Amino acid sequence: MVSKLRYNLAKIAGKAAIHAVKLGSGAGMSFPGSLFLKIGGQEALKSLSDEVDIGSILITGTNGKTTTTTLLIKLLSKDLDIRRSYESNTISAIATGLLKGDGDIGIFEYGIRDIKHGIPDTIQRLVNPIGVVYTTISREHSQVAGIKNPFDQYLKAKTLLSQEMGEGVIITNADDPRTANIGLNKSNDIKVNYYGVASDKILDIFEDEIVECPNCGTSLEYSHRFMNHRGEYKCPDCGLERPKLNVYLKDIEFGDKWTLDIVGNLFNYSVNKDISFNVKITVPPFGLHNVYNTLASITAYATFTPTPEKIESTIGEIFNNLDMSFIPPGRFEVVDVNGKKVGLGQGDNGDAAKINALFMNQYIEGPLEFIYTTPDVNEEEIFEDHLKSIRALDPAHLIVVPGRESVEIAEKYYNQIKDEFNSDFYPLSYENMPERIDKLCELATNSDYDYVIMTGCGEEQAMWENIKQKLIK
The missing domain is CATH 3.90.190.20 (Mur ligase, C-terminal domain)
Known part of the structure; x- marks a missing residue:
């Protein structure tokens, strides 16, 4: 535990650094937080996290982190003041985001490639998130700091970000057996809200490949594939199958614009009860991957908004006015x-x-x-x-x-x-x-x-x- 004097000195230095540098969404997000952690130590992050009234949400996965974070910030900003960081997946960036402003809730992208450098269990303990959002998990860069990182260790690192959560909500992709299994393994401890696709209009163009059950290693059997390893699946050995969807794409119409019909029935953390919604939104033809990012951000928003009566109007306001500028730099x-x-x-x-x-x-x-x-x-x-x-x-x-x-x-x-x-x-x-x-x-x-x-x-x-x-x- 860090002393009050050391913590206050670290906080003063970190906030001063925010005013001393021109902050961007990338490397500029690291310096003030890095200075704060250098003076206060890692344990100071726990004290800083505790100052956020509602708590913090962490977004992780292999793909879609930045887009999902961006969309979630757009949505929750309609209801709350937010502390945030994205496009910079470090403990220092989280510290900077917490130092900047007096937001009621924190939203932080957090990419993890291995346990040693990503320290997911440490981040979970220090930030103590009220929510962890999983996009999808697939093979990432094989090397981390020049050392080959096996996929099972990469998957374990992602899992550790929520493994010790004792309260809050996990929001996870039910169509991905890896992220779904993370939720299923925590469903007896905390609430889990699952999102996915329930439309046969989406069908993968690739040749089927073997996907191992994350629970027992047996090859999964798919009745429908939406995109890569995402689909409707069941393990013939241990019985793992896609969980019931709390938020799902009911229908999609393609054209110059896409119309998405999205249905939700999920647990809302802020009011501590189940809520329902149904929205139709019109978006640019932004690709099936952004359908998943849309579902992830809407599920997280509906889970944590303190004004669930505004869910449908807020979603409509954000997505019906969306253009391709929301895509992060360098993305396809x-x-x-x-x-x-x-x-x-x-x-x-x-x-x-x-x-x-x-x-x-x-x-x-x-x-x-x-x-x-x-x-x-x-x-x-x-x-x-x-x-x-x-x-x-x-x-x-x-x-x-x-x-x-x-x-x-x-x-x-x-x-x-x-x-x-x-x-x-x-x-x-x-x-x-x-x-x-x-x-x-x-x-x-x-x-x-x-x-x-x-x-x-x-x-x-x-x-x-x-x-x-x-x-x-």
């Missing part, structure tokens, strides 16, 4: 380049690459060129996952470019697939990133094809957003 987007449809953005893991392929697929009406940016050394599993997306889109021409540092491993990946496709390799240097970016822009702009997708690994925001802005201009 389809832009018009000299009459070509070019889809580009980060796809650093297999799930993200499949999501991007599904998004692009709705635009493709002719031969496609795939510009693929590869993973790095010891990321062969990510390459194998990426290859499924390439094969699913069956490009007329494939271009392979290093996405990370090693040109040698990129060429090795290329040699494994070059005979399967009409393909070329460009050994672009990581050290000369401006040259790499210019060449990728040139390849897209001068493509012989009307449909181009550029995705894979890279600098998560800087490279992709730079390419996107250059192509738009």
Whole structure:
């Protein structure tokens, strides 16, 4: 336990640092919190967290964290003053968000790749969240600080963020057996609100792959797949199956705009009782992955709003006025380049690459060129996952470019697939990133094809957003 004097000194220094730096949503969110923790120690974060009247919500997962956090902030800001951080997945960013302002509730994105660096159990203990939101869990970068991180350890790290919660609510994706199992294992301790899809209009385009039961390791049996490993499933051995949905997509109409019919019946933490709602919203054609991000944010909002009577009107106000600017920098987007449809953005893991392929697929009406940016050394599993997306889109021409540092491993990946496709390799240097970016822009702009997708690994925001802005201009 930190002394009151040391805590107050740390808090004064942290708040002073907020005024001394120009805060952004990324690295700028770390310094004041880092200074606070340096002076007060990690235990000071517990005292700081206790000052938030209602408590804090943590959002985690492999994909969709930032978008879900952004949407949840838009929704809850209609009802409450908020302390927040997103696009910066560190303990320092959480501390900065808590220091900044006097909000009634905290909303913090928290990405975790391993237990040692992500310290999820420590974060859970210190922040003592009233809510943990899970988006989806799939294989992330295989390396953390140069060490290969097995998937079971990655899944365990995510689980630890809510494992010791004694009160509050877990909001989790029921269509993902991994996140659903986290909720099922806690359902006897605390409330769990599940969200998912209940419309047969959504169907995966990829070849079925084996998904192991997170409970016993047996191959799951799917009656319907919505997207990648998300769907309606049951384990033939232990009986694990998709739990009953508290919030679900009842229907969807596609077109220039998408209409989503969403039904909810869930536990509201603020009023301590079950509530119901039904909304129809009109949104941009933002891809099936953002349907899940929408469901996650709406479920979290309906769980924690202190004014449940406003749920339907607030959801309508936010989503009916939504445009594509809500997508974080560097994320996948389809832009018009000299009459070509070019889809580009980060796809650093297999799930993200499949999501991007599904998004692009709705635009493709002719031969496609795939510009693929590869993973790095010891990321062969990510390459194998990426290859499924390439094969699913069956490009007329494939271009392979290093996405990370090693040109040698990129060429090795290329040699494994070059005979399967009409393909070329460009050994672009990581050290000369401006040259790499210019060449990728040139390849897209001068493509012989009307449909181009550029995705894979890279600098998560800087490279992709730079390419996107250059192509738009």
